[in-house]
Amino acid sequence: MIQRVQSIYWLLTAVVLVAFLFLPMFGYGPSGKENVFAVQDCMTLTIATSLAALLSLATIFLVNNRPLQIKLSWLIALVILLGFTGSAAVNFLALSNGEAPAAAGDIVSFKWPLVLPFVALVLNFLAMRGVKADQKLVSASDRLR
16 A cells, blocks of 8 residues: 555555645735745635545545545546635735735735645556556556466
8 A cells, every 4th residue: 555656656646735824824914024825825726635535545545446546646636726716816816906814905925835636646646656656566467368
């Protein structure tokens, strides 16, 4: 279970997404005093990130069901892409338009943790590639029997 390389990739995906939950995404406010907007400030983004982290942990333990692992990997990728991108874009536009909690005229800046979901996405695709390689290896050994 843990000895497979894709299990390590899914574990790293979950760790990256959990770290993303606690780090700021945007900074806003006047240039002297900057406030931060974190994942926990948006319920949709918190749910999407938590769901993707839990799914990546659950996928590790489905070692005997490779087709389900591939389907769950696609679901994780979909949740990360749609949940994160959609919610982050809506929140960024709301902050830059001066809606709550930002005020009109505040400068909105990106923070480095915005890269973490894309790192998790790459790790998830690497895990999916490992599962497909395992599937190819099993089908090749079945032909030899």
